[in-house]
Amino acid sequence: xxxxKARVRNKGTRPVASESGGLSIKxxxxxxxxxxxxxxxxxxxxxxxxxxxxxxxxxxxxxMIYGARGRALVxxxxxxxxxxxxxxxxxxxxxxxxxxxxxFFPHIFTLFMFVLFANLLGLIPxxxxxxxxxxxxxxxALTVFxxxxxxxxxxxxxxxxxxxxxSSAPLALRPVLxxxxxxxxxxxxxxHSIRLAGAMxxxxxxxxxxxxxxxxxxxxxxxxxxxxxALYALELLVAVIQAYVFTILTCVYxxxxxxxxx
Amino acid sequence: xxxxxxxxxxxxxxxxxxxxxxxxxxxxxxxxxYFVMSRVALPRVAAVLADRRGTITSDIAAxxxxxxxxxxxxxAYNKALADARAEANRIVEAAKAEMQAELDVQIAKADxxxxxxxxxxxxxxxxxxxxxxxxxxxxxxxxxxxxLRLFDxxxxxxxxxxxxxxxxxxxx
Numbered sequence: 001x002x003x004x005k006a007r008v009r010n011k012g013t014r015p016v017a018s019e020s021g022g023l024s025i026k027x028x029x030x031x032x033x034x035x036x037x038x039x040x041x042x043x044x045x046x047x048x049x050x051x052x053x054x055x056x057x058x059x060x061x062x063x064m065i066y067g068a069r070g071r072a073l074v075x076x077x078x079x080x081x082x083x084x085x086x087x088x089x090x091x092x093x094x095x096x097x098x099x100x101x102x103x104f105f106p107h108i109f110t111l112f113m114f115v116l117f118a119n120l121l122g123l124i125p126x127x128x129x130x131x132x133x134x135x136x137x138x139x140x141a142l143t144v145f146x147x148x149x150x151x152x153x154x155x156x157x158x159x160x161x162x163x164x165x166x167s168s169a170p171l172a173l174r175p176v177l178x179x180x181x182x183x184x185x186x187x188x189x190x191x192h193s194i195r196l197a198g199a200m201x202x203x204x205x206x207x208x209x210x211x212x213x214x215x216x217x218x219x220x221x222x223x224x225x226x227x228x229x230a231l232y233a234l235e236l237l238v239a240v241i242q243a244y245v246f247t248i249l250t251c252v253y254x255x256x257x258x259x260x261x262x
Numbered sequence: 263x264x265x266x267x268x269x270x271x272x273x274x275x276x277x278x279x280x281x282x283x284x285x286x287x288x289x290x291x292x293x294x295x296y297f298v299m300s301r302v303a304l305p306r307v308a309a310v311l312a313d314r315r316g317t318i319t320s321d322i323a324a325x326x327x328x329x330x331x332x333x334x335x336x337x338a339y340n341k342a343l344a345d346a347r348a349e350a351n352r353i354v355e356a357a358k359a360e361m362q363a364e365l366d367v368q369i370a371k372a373d374x375x376x377x378x379x380x381x382x383x384x385x386x387x388x389x390x391x392x393x394x395x396x397x398x399x400x401x402x403x404x405x406x407x408x409x410l411r412l413f414d415x416x417x418x419x420x421x422x423x424x425x426x427x428x429x430x431x432x433x434x
Contacts, residue, residue: 028273033280043282053291064303071310073317086307106300114295134275135284
């Protein structure tokens with residue numbers, strides 16, 4: 001981080017990377033949004049965000065459509081993977097959010113596929129991780145938060161406020177609990193989005209730092225390379241787990257909207 | 263510009279100037295992905311899964327039916343076996359009864375023959391005995407007459423005969 005800042009400050013004066021003695025690690029550079037064809041970035045400019053989001057759609061479609069194209073009674077490996085993903089998310093929605101949440105299964109499945117493949121594609125060297133940006137995860141989390149809250153009020157009316165009124169607690173405690181519940185409810189989109197972006201950004205930045213050490217250490221390069229290898233396995237796990245966590249939290253919030261009573 | 267803003271914070275994530283771009287492309291991506299998934303991918307996978315479930319269910323039903331048929335066949339086989347056993351027993355019994363009846367007839371016939379033959383034998387034995395007795399009487403009479411003649415005793419045949427007969431009867 002400190003090194004990154006130093007490097008960036010240097011860049012302002014002289015755009016050459018060599019003055020910090022060869023150890024010029026820029027762990028945050030990978031997160032920069034760049035226009036694909038040069039020029040300024042306005043809201044519609046095709047950027048690396050566009051490219052990697054498109055690749056996410058392609059990858060998700062490759063698994064779910066191309067992989068499952070055989071429609072065989074006895075599935076191939078790819079078809080089996082597509083069916084297992086389907087079954088995994090379907091059962092998650094059904095078990096966590098209830099049977100009546102199954103109508104939102106396509107929405108939740110889309111969310112899961114996007115986060116999963118954005119995380120996984122981001123692990124490719126030189127890739128851009130769209131989910132490491134708070135702007136992206138915040139929009140996803142806020143969309144979930146607003147949809148679920150609106151849905152809660154549409155389906156339950158004012159009864160939805162029962163979510164904050166813990167009827168099983170002693171009467172004197174209820175206003176205090178209501179305040180806590182209300183704060184935790186509004187904290188949901190913040191934790192929901194920062195968890196994902198933070199996990200993605202931290203892992204990638206650390207990987208970049210270790211990779212930078214490898215080029216700086218010369219003969220001892222294998223130490224950070226081994227570290228990066230181990231870190232990479234961990235990052236693979238984190239990429240899948242964060243997609244899972246993001247999706248299951250969405251299901252939990254959806255359950256609160258469908259069944260607000262404690 | 264993006265790079266100068268990033269340089270200010272050190273974190274491209276906090277560069278507000280790229281937010282509109284990211285959000286725009288995110289919305290586009292999510293809409294596209296949602297339609298691809300909900301219109302194409304998910305119905306296909308759901309159809310395949312439903313198809314498979316249907317096939318498995320019907321296969322299990324067919325297996326159940328075959329099992330029932332096998333059970334019925336076994337029952338029929340056992341019944342046929344029992345029937346065959348009963349029929350065999352009946353035939354054996356009938357054969358035994360028939361043989362017994364024939365045997366009885368033969369035995370009765372043999373008994374009748376035996377009794378006829380023994381009656382005949384008895385009759386002949388009696389005849390022989392009678393004739394022997396008669397001969398004894400005649401011989402006795404003749405011997406008595408001869409003896410009397412040897413002793414010159416006057417005796418007519420009639421009285422000798424009577425005396426001998428009386429004696430024989432008494433002695434007998």
